[in-house]
Amino acid sequence: MKKITVFMMLATCVGLLQAQTSPDYIFGSDNGAGWSWTAGTQGNTSLGNSYLWQFAATATADQYFKFGETASTVDGSGFWVNGSSGDMNYTGGGAKWTAYYRTNMGGGGAIKTALTSGNYYVVKARKQAGNDIDFAVFDNGAAAPVTVSSVTRTISGNDLTVTATASAAASTNEKIWLRYSKDNWVTSTTTEMTFTSGTSYAATLNCTSGDFVSYYVLTTINQTSAPAEVDVDFYTVNYNNNGGKNYTVQIGPFSGNYYIPQGTNAKGFDLLSTAVNNINATGVGGDVVFYITDNITEPTNVGLGVNTNGHSITIRPDQDADRTITFTKLSDNTSPTGHFVIGYLGTGLTSAWSDDNTIATSNVTIDGYAEGGSTKRLKFTNANTTHGSRVIVVVGACENTTIKNCIVENTTTNTSSPVAIVAVVRKGTAIDVAPKNLVLDNNTITCNISTAGMGIRITHSASSGTPTSKLTGLVCKNNVINAQRRILEMNYTNGGEIYSNTINLNQPTTASLGYGIWTSTGCSGTFNIYGNKFVTISIGGNESSGTLGQRAMSLGGSVTCNVYNNTFAGMNRLGTATGQVNQTYIFFGCTGNIYNNTFYMPALTSSTVPGYYRAITLSSANPNIKNNIFISNEDNLTNELIGSVTTGESDYNNFYLKAGNNKARVVSTYATLADYQAANPTKDAHSKSKDVNFVSATDLSLTGASIDDLDLAAPAIDGVTTDIFGNARHTPNVYMGAHEPNNLNDTQTFTVTVPNGTEHVYIAGSFIGKFWDINNPFELTATANANEFSGTFPAHSNVEYKYLCETGDWDYQEAVYEEGIPVQRTTNRTYVANDIVPIWYRVKSVTLNVSFEASVGVPNQLFLMSSINDWKEAIELTKQDGTFTTTLTNDNQKVPANTEYKYFTNE
Secondary structure, eight states: OHHHHHHHHHHHHHHHHHHOOOOOEEEEOOTTSOOOSSSOEEOEEEGGGEEEEEEEOSSSSEEEEEEESSSOOSTTSOEEEOSSSSOEEOOOSSOOEEEEEESSGGGSOOEEEEOOTTOEEEEEEEEOSSSOEEEEEEEOTTSOOOOEEEEEEEEETTEEEEEEEESSOOOTTEEEEEEEESSTTSSOEEEEOEEEETTEEEEEEEOOTTOEEEEEEEEEESOSSOOOGGGHHHHOOSEEOTTTTOEEEEOSSEEEEEEESOTTSSSBOSSHHHHHHHHHHHOEEEEEEEEEOSOEEESSOEEEOOOOTTOOEEEEESSSSOEEEEEOOSSOOSSSOOSEEETOOSGGGOSOOOTTOOOOOOSEEEEOSOTTOOSOOEEEEESOTTOOOEEEEEESSOEEEEEESEEEEOOOOOOSOOEEEEEEEEEOSSOEEOOEEEEEESOEEEEOSSTTOEEEEEEEEESSSOOSOOEEEEEEESOEEEESSEEEEESSEEEEEEESOEEEEEESSOOSEEEEEEEOTTOEEEEEEESOEEEEEEEOSOOOSTTSEEEEEEEEEEEEEEEESOEEOOEEEOTTOOSEEEEEEEEEEEEEEEESOEEEEOOOSSOOEEEEEEEEEESSOOOEEESOEEEEOOSSSOOEEESSOOSSOEESOEEEEOTTOTTOEEETTBSSHHHHHHHOTTSOTTOBOOOOOBSSSSOOOBOGGGTTOGGGEEEOOTTOOBOTTSOBOOSSEEESSSOOOSOTTOEEEEEEEOOTTOOOEEEEEEETTEESOSSSOEEEEEOSSTTEEEEEEEOOTTOEEEEESSSSOGGGBEEEOOTTSOOEEOOOEEOOSEEEOOEESEESOEEEEEOOOTTTOOOSOOEEEEGGGTTOSOEEOEEETTEEEEEEOOTTSOEETTOOEEEEOOO
16 A cells, blocks of 8 residues: 555656646735735746746745745645755845745745845746746845836947836846847847936947847846846846837848848847838848738838938748738828838828928838749738728839739728828928839739728828929739729829729719729829729719719820720619719820720619710810720610710721610710711721620620621721730731730631532631631632632631532531441531542532443443432433533432442443
């Protein structure tokens, strides 16, 4: 039994040792500590997995205590005590002593230390590598230990001065220390901070340009010199380590890679705002990459305003994993407003814009792809739904700013013009500053919760009037943009390239006049708008006047707009929309061209009184309108494909109105294309009116019978060299509309050798403009070679076809014959340069000519019997000068290729 009992006791002890954690609790006498021997008091967590208890003594007496793993005094709970049954008298004066692990509280003596009434004491404990713990008692005298309320820094040359503000002046027993590392805590140094004035303490570090310093501030009690680095955490009483992230600073200009949050990387910062404030202060000395290593919550707005001196700053994910930067600030900045502002000089964006700020924050790229990745991983968003700010802002004299492969989302419900991405032209008292070369590429941009939400906006912010400078070098491409009020608003913009974007404009309620792409009166230059897909253009509220409604494009101002290769679909009124309809795909009020676009006008779900429902509204403008496809499926409401007749060139368009809607108009007041052409003989002479096959109501790619339809052919236009998908446009003829599925100008040359006696050779197949047409097929021409015919016809290289010897009947096609089986019709051919037709399946007639050898002699009569009449009747041939002839035919004028016959004579 004793052996078993010992074994069980050992097993219990081993189990407790395995479960042992750390000295979280303390038991002891009170004397102002608030401790007891019946339940443990949990300590506050401190640095390095240490624990801390602080109290002011209320008696001059010995304080007895033991440490525990839990609040329980039950045997087996685990305790740290004096190693023997006697009490340990701690007289260390802040020195580190050892307490020993025992299973039961009674397994060893208590620890005692003398108290002086009114003094403040701190007890620290930390588990050693083994089972025992380090502990110490610190006496701060009659003053409460100070806390560190703030930590600031200044940099002068390469000297870093860190200033700590304490809650009070430190007592004579306390010291305030700066602990720092220049290699991300592989090594570290602790240096004492010197009292400066009031409650401030400072230390200056002599650094070298390029040093990256991490640091925090701590206090100790009863320490006359800096603890050994391995014991700094144990001796720390109070500290300010930036919420556990430490403070970090780059000494000298930034160059190389930095990680946010820093983690175990050599250089980095806790927040994007910290990194930006640092780079603003110290400058740029080389190309910089900020790698985003995790999700970040930004409590303040960020202003990147630093002269990059020709170098670049890139922000991107560190790996192919999702990273979200969420801004939570409840109020907006003074000016310019925004969560992440590029081109602004000012820590935390707390001060107003400084007039005439020409700082060149250039060559900034925000790339949502990780290196080698192809998925949008970086997201910028805001968490405060009532904040009316902008998420990303580019302001002032910024050159070469690129935002690509990102997700930018403004989730506010505020109606004070919230935007996802903004560019701001700034007018100062002396000069204007405007961004240059702004590229927005392959982003998902969303601001569709607020009824005033905008995707992208280019505007100005002025302290003294309207700026004369404008943003130049705008490229907006490959983005998916979702908004309620405006997709891309351009003020103070000098030209731009807007292409290959997917646009969804959806206002669920009546708010204002919604725009997809808008050039205002502040714009100038040439805008090329091409390859865009307008998928959704819908409104759910009333449009009581022309000031409400939607325009997929509203193009005005002293600009030239070239609009080509776009598809316009998704126009609709939803929900409770009633009253006047004011919707158009293009509101054109400038000079320019409208080429090779496809417009689809669906029947509006909710429609009543027409204001305007048009594909194009011309507002004192006369653009050239050519090679477009206009399809209206509106079955009730008055609608017009084009609102008025342009004085520019207009031709080779396809206008089609749904049959049965007698309120529909082709152009202006003309109900049919013929009416319009008769009244305007110089317009649209070559235009057509034909329905078109689209893939769907939102995907306006051509399909079915519309492919290879020569009615959709139009002369190629200089400058429009590709279609909406980047496919090459061809010459001399292209497809009308945005989609060029293939080359309408393809031709193939067909050469074929046919049976003797063939007079005509035709060809039918998947030809351009003649799809398997045997009634009016292409005819080949006889060549100088016997039985050979040839012809060149419009066809692609993958054309399928068959030859015929007569039109209008597939029985006259080519055939094949093998010994022992009936004659078979051939399968479709695929293109080769030279073909052979061995036999025809049917011919209309066969002329037979018979002659005789001289040695035989010529009979007076000659007959034949044939399968063409089932061998029932003899057919007499006609004699002429020693030869006989007849034409073999039947009632249907079809002679099968396997017709059999024999000659005979009665002589």
